[in-house]
Amino acid sequence: MSSRAEILELLRENARYSTEDMARQTDLSESEVEAAIEELEADGVIRGYTAVVDWGETDEERVRALVELNVTLDRETSYADIAARLAKFPEVESLRLVSGDYDFDMEVEGDSMREVSRFISDKVAPVPEITQTVTHYVMESYKESGIEFGDGHDDDRLSVSP
Structure with a gap:
């Protein structure tokens, strides 16, 4: 594995690792780690x-929805054109072109179901190339970005009664 790949894996594991921690784990010097990270950022590999x-552990109310989008392309419009238009909206947390029964998978966040619904009906559905939207509201999250949620006190052992 290249040193760039090792550094990327460490940053995905914990973006708060110090350069000293990463140097120790990769057998690189701190300056080599810093240079590699700067290069990865400059090359656009690391975007942020x-x-x-875990919003369920806060007092903040956040609503997340996964939206399936079907599109019909014409000669002048590409998937990239539609994606560029949708990605500009701040409500859109992620947007992916996918294979299967629909074309785009879009993740949207808002302060309420009404806000998310209005965004979909007022901003997304009117895009001429979009022929269908299917919205799935997230009821509970158990894992995000490789991190499991829970109270940390789960005990999966069966209790034994005398």
Whole structure:
């Protein structure tokens, strides 16, 4: 595995590792780790750093929906054109072209179901190339970005009664 790949894996595991921690784990010097990270950022491989938030553990109300989008392309419009238009909306957390029964998989967040619904009906559905939307509201999250959620006190052992 290349040193760039090792650094990427470590950052995916914990983006808060210090360069000293990563140097120790990769047998690189701290300056080599720093240079590699700067190069990865400059090349656009690393696009940002973010926290994984379990909204269920906060007092904040956040609504997340997964939206299936079907599109019909014409000669002048490509998937990339549609994606560029949709990705500009701040409500869109992720957007992917997928194989299967629909074309795009879009993740949307808002402060309420009404806000998410209005966004889909007022901003997404009117896009001429979009022929169908199917919205699935997330009821509970158990794992995000490789991080399992829960109270941390789960005991999966069966109790034994005398």
